[in-house]
Amino acid sequence: MQKKLHHKFHTKLISYDQFMEYKLYDKNEGYYSVKNQELWGIDYSTSPIVHSAFGFLIAKYIYAVWISMNSPSTFSLIEIGGGNLNFINNIFDGIKKLSPKFADLLNIMVIDRNFKNNLQRHKNIQLMNSDSFNLKNITGVVISNELFDALPFKRLINKKDKFYEIFVNYCNDFEEQELEIKYNPFSKYPKDIYSIPGKVFTYSPSQKKMIKDIAAGMKYGVILTIDYGYFFNDLKKNKNLMTDARIIKKQNIINNIYSEDLVDISSFVNFNLLIDWFTEFGFDFMFSDKQSKFLQDLDIVNFTKSYLKNAVNMAEALKYIRSLEDLIDDEIFGDYLVLGVSKGLSNFNHNLVLDKLID
Numbered sequence: 175m176q177k178k179l180h181h182k183f184h185t186k187l188i189s190y191d192q193f194m195e196y197k198l199y200d201k202n203e204g205y206y207s208v209k210n211q212e213l214w215g216i217d218y219s220t221s222p223i224v225h226s227a228f229g230f231l232i233a234k235y236i237y238a239v240w241i242s243m244n245s246p247s248t249f250s251l252i253e254i255g256g257g258n259l260n261f262i263n264n265i266f267d268g269i270k271k272l273s274p275k276f277a278d279l280l281n282i283m284v285i286d287r288n289f290k291n292n293l294q295r296h297k298n299i300q301l302m303n304s305d306s307f308n309l310k311n312i313t314g315v316v317i318s319n320e321l322f323d324a325l326p327f328k329r330l331i332n333k334k335d336k337f338y339e340i341f342v343n344y345c346n347d348f349e350e351q352e353l354e355i356k357y358n359p360f361s362k363y364p365k366d367i368y369s370i371p372g373k374v375f376t377y378s379p380s381q382k383k384m385i386k387d388i389a390a391g392m393k394y395g396v397i398l399t400i401d402y403g404y405f406f407n408d409l410k411k412n413k414n415l416m417t418d419a420r421i422i423k424k425q426n427i428i429n430n431i432y433s434e435d436l437v438d439i440s441s442f443v444n445f446n447l448l449i450d451w452f453t454e455f456g457f458d459f460m461f462s463d464k465q466s467k468f469l470q471d472l473d474i475v476n477f478t479k480s481y482l483k484n485a486v487n488m489a490e491a492l493k494y495i496r497s498l499e500d501l502i503d504d505e506i507f508g509d510y511l512v513l514g515v516s517k518g519l520s521n522f523n524h525n526l527v528l529d530k531l532i533d
């Protein structure tokens with residue numbers, strides 16, 4: 175890989191986000207390149223892939239937003255990073271069941287860097303390449319699942335009151351080189367957290383840019399972000415929490431951060447920073463919860479009961495429910511967090527609206 179990197183970059187010292195941009199998105203060599211679509215098309219598992227109920231339940235949330243906004247006749251649902259179409263197809267099926275009228279008027283757009291060619295999709299669902307990302311005047315919901323963790327990030331470490339960025343030096347082997355930086359992106363948080371010895375924190379200008387782009391196109395509505403990550407406060411309880419990169423090779427976590435193979439690199443998302451940026455760009459914070467708690471708000475328990483009641487084949491039904499349980503199992507999806515922010519909506523509380531919805 176060094177040869178390829180030499181070819182790609184004019185310097186031997188590159189920042190981790192440049193390295194990641196190449197490893198994930200290089201047109202020819204990248205994990206997510208068109209050439210490797212057979213790999214990324216099946217390699218990772220996410221909540222929408224694990225179970226269709228995930229999309230059905232989120233459909234309820236989106237419907238609740240629409241109702242709380244007095245059912246406007248123009249409403250968009252935009253999913254960013256949903257190129258595999260699992261999530262959007264399940265959400266749309268759920269919305270059709272809840273309200274054919276809402277399903278009919280809904281404009282749906284999926285934005286990604288590239289798409290698998292052989293995807294089935296409903297005619298209401300449009301695809302947009304993120305190179306031409308240009309949202310304007312949107313009223314509706316913007317949703318993403320495991321998008322922010324996939325965006326390139328820098329790696330920072332604090333030593334004796336100074337911050338260093340970890341660069342990759344690929345002269346002989348991949349060596350890490352720390353260069354002092356003059357800014358502290360975590361300055362408003364308690365020092366004892368961001369200076370935990372040896373702790374590497376990710377910091378992603380791409381995440382900030384993504385939030386800025388969403389804000390520029392959003393007039394009125396809700397952003398729902400689901401990702402794995404942490405809050406700084408969690409580190410007070412557990413200093414060993416993961417805050418760095420996560421590398422997956424053929425569905426297994428590996429430790430080699432500079433693996434020469436095709437691997438999926440992602441970060442544990444710092445949700446404090448996400449909230450700061452959403453707030454900076456004009457959104458109101460609404461809630462953040464663990465995925466398990468959020469799905470309970472969406473009444474996953476009754477969903478399961480009514481599914482069982484209507485099941486024809488009990489063996490199949492039990493299989494369905496076993497994988498559905500994974501979604502709220504904190505051993506499996508315990509690091510997954512849901513963040514809701516809004517623009518122009520006062521007092522939207524999904525619990526209050528959902529209570530009124532009939533299953």
Ligand SMILES: C[S@@+](CC[C@H](N)C(=O)[O-])C[C@H]1O[C@@H](n2cnc3c(N)ncnc32)[C@H](O)[C@@H]1O
Pocket residue numbers: 206218220221222223254255256257258260261285286287288304318319320321324325
């Ligand atoms: C880990 S996958 C998650 C896929 C899907 N959301 C799911 O939950 O199954 C990350 C996705 O984000 C997409 N992505 C990465 N950077 C992006 C960007 N700048 N704009 C839009 N999509 C992006 C990737 O192509 C990929 O489809």
